[in-house]
Amino acid sequence: MFTGIIEEKGEVLALEPSADVIRITLRAPLAVQGAKHGDSISVSGVCLTVVAQTAETFTADVMQQTLDMSTIGALQPGDTVNLERAALVGDRLGGHIVQGHIDGTSTVLAVTPGESWSVLRFSLDDELAALVVDKGSIAVAGVSLTVSNVDGSHGHPEPTADHWFEVSLIPETLAATTLGSLAVGDRVNIETDILARHVERLLAVRSAR
Secondary structure (H helix, E strand, C coil), X not given: CECCCCCEEEEEEEEEEXXXXXXXXXXXXXXXXXXXXXXXXXXXXXXXXXXXXXXXXXXXXXXXXXXXXXCHHHCCCCCEEEEEECCCCCCCCXXXXXXXXXXXXXXXXXXXXXXXXXXXXXXCCHHHHHHCCCCCEEEECCEEEEEEEECCCXXXXXCCCCCEEEEEECHHHHHHCHHHHCCCCCEEEEEECHHHHHHHHHHHHHHCC
């Protein structure tokens, strides 16, 4: 489990494809501290398992399902990713409960800069629209964020055919994560709130009775 509070930006060093798996090696001097074989590290929101490590790097295998659902397969050596080690029991939960089990990807629709912050608008698949609410939590590229606007609210009384959500990013988030370099058309991994997913499932099961 993760909190969505990014610890460092890591660098992709190598990608080695074989059959239906890609072995990825990343430079991560902070995230690798104390890491051991089998530990989990969130890579831009995707939970990966350490299979090897050095003093400053770690390696993980990414299976085909993860490649199909995430942006991992599009990474190239030199790319930057957000990294977070698994939460320790007893730590402060600075963000929200993030599993690293993403729902898929979203596309940047708009970037609106302010004097000291930026508003980013992302696309939202139909099947996820009900799970994202104004002032709710969402993980974008592994970063725990608060939804600041969503289609159907804030002056948009009727939901539109194309669903979207917005987040407002403070300077710290823009500087400390990869979100500050996003541009229109970029894809990111997203994970909706696990509590919303449980509620949706509970309601679906009850209505089917």
